[in-house]
Amino acid sequence: MNPICRSFVIPAVLLAALPAAAQAAPAEAPATPAGREALAILEEAVAVPTVAGRGQVPVLAGKIRERLLSAGFKADEVSFTPLGETGYLVARYPGRDRKAKPTLIIAHMDVVEAKPEDWERDPFTPVIEDGYLFGRGSLDNKAGLSMSLAAVMDLRRKGWVPAHDLVLAFSGDEETQMATTAAMADALSNADLVLNADAGGGELDAAGKPFAYSVQAGEKTYADYRFTVTDPGGHSSRPGATNAIDAMSKAMEKVWAYHFPVKLSPLTKAYLEGSAPSAPAEVAGAMRAFASNPDDAQAIATLTARPDYVGIIRTTCVPTMIEGGHAPNALPQSVTANVNCRIFPGTTREQVRKQLATVIANPEITIEFIDNGTLDSIESPLREDVMGAIDKAVHERAPGLAIVPGMSAGATDSMHFRAKGIPAFGVGSVFMRADDEFAHGLNERLPLATLDPGVKQWQTLLKTLLN
Ligand SMILES: [Zn+2]
Structure with missing residues (x-):
């Protein structure tokens, strides 16, 4: 029509x-x-x-x-x-x-x-x-x-x-x-x-x-972090002990699997209590339970499993871009990845950077905060x-x-x-x-x-x- x-x-x-x-x-x-x-x-x-x-x-x-x-x-x-x-x-x-x-x-x-x-x-x-x-x-x-x-x-x-x-x-x-x-x-x-x-x-x-x-x-504070790893590289027919793509893959796997600690603030408590009545039945109980006890493991698991709710109870960081290697027949000399974070108010971007470094536990990989003019957020x-x-x-x-x-x-x-x-x-x-x-x-x-x-x-x- x-x-x-x-x-x-x-x-x-x-x-x-x-x-x-x-x-x-x-x-x-x-x-x-x-x-x-x-x-x-x-x-x-x-x-x-x-x-x-x-x-x-x-x-x-x-x-x-x-x-x-x-x-x-x-x-x-x-x-x-x-x-x-x-x-x-x-x-x-x-x-x-x-x-x-x-x-x-x-x-x-x-x-x-x-x-x-x-x-x-x-x-x-x-x-x-x-x-x-x-x-x-x-x-x-x-x-x-x-x-x-x-x-x-x-x-x-x-x-x-x-x-x-x-x-x-x-x-x-x-x-x-x-x-x-x-x-x-x-x-x-x-x-x-x-x-x-x-x-x-x-x-x-x-x-x-x-x-x-x-x-x-x-x-939430918006933040991007650039992860970089370099390697001498060389001919792909002569692999050594390390590989930049492998190193970055393992790091990204760890970032993806990691959950930042849960947080409850006066604002998110008010949000969870106030919006529970109109939330889907299966999450409403978890919202109320978490608002009254932020250590409730069952409630945390339920909310973490839902994309609409995970960001309300914790900082989230996810790999969003990756780039590396320069030829099909060469060992990669460098790999960079971008990790995008939405940081819970009250946590600084530097605290998150340090935590990411701890999570990947690979000092060969540098983690750099990309300044886009955002500020650490407070509620x-x-x-x-x-x-x-x-x-x-x-x-x-x-x-x-x-x-x-x-x-x-x-x-x-x-x-x-x-x-x-x-x-x-x-x-x-x-x-x-x-x-x-x-x-x-x-x-x-x-x-x-x-x-x-x-x-x-x-x-x-x-x-x-x-x-
Ligand atoms: Zn606008």
Whole structure:
């Protein structure tokens, strides 16, 4: 079936240009002024291809600045700091107590590359279809950016004054170098708290009913290690006592077989207890058992055997690439392998490197940490005021919904703030089904139905926290 036959394919930019009465707005389209503004910001943002190397982040930042000024922000409250071809935007919303440490809302303006020939629709033309807005960044992270921005602009227009300064800080290379994030974290290192629009959110079941809201309060540290072994080599007809491929194979076998010690932190305990009710029956018992006794061997075995759960209870390291030898008839002179680790918060990358060396027990093999700019991760304590405000904002939208703090397997901008000791929480307001999730992938899309309640969620969260 041709999808075009059963749906209106009107580029969103055209739709926005029509007078309101002429729009055949889908039922999911936002009805509140702030929700409509979030959609307008989102469409505008998707149309600016803020992919690394294209120099478009300053263009988007300029549009955001215009909008902020239109909502009553003063010119000197909004700044853009260029960094190479990208940069970051900071907008300060003055509070009653100007001396108190500010609360930050962070989001990122850049997006992952998208090749138009692979997409069903042009990735940089926002298209509304079947209750979704399609386009690169429509979810990651221009949805979070648009909803938090629209929420804040609406509050400012209505004359609300926060208890202390509220700062919007939008980075420009989260998906690549995070250099703007690092600079932003340096410039705003006196923050009391970070609310990240790029993590956390509501999960809907197949019928569209919310079943959990996740709050991201920690991340595992991403780390790659390069293992190298060299050998004099020689003619393959004259094998000696050692072989570089053999040595590396044995080392990789040991890495693969090794299990790092299990860990339980306040955050993972809260996650295991909070998500057990919605977990498959066969693991729910193990989750509860491990949360109450991290020495429970049966629970450890059950969780370790499942790819979805093993990373929650321990650091994981796996061989991911190997390269070696130079001719079919020569003994290999060198072999390198890459081992990728996701490190439990609180363990350093150097501790993991040392442990890997102990595991392979072969001093001939060197192990080198490959620096990609990530930082050792620490988890944020689950602050009562923050969790209380999240509770209020989420339950206003979905009464009784399970709120589950957790950690993600990879890094977001929050890493740079947590490394400075600033608690950071992923409190995204997108509610969606798992099968709608195409972040970084083809045909990325956002359900329009999330916009109105998503903006409201931000406003309740802010008004509760900064009352
Ligand atoms: Zn993102």
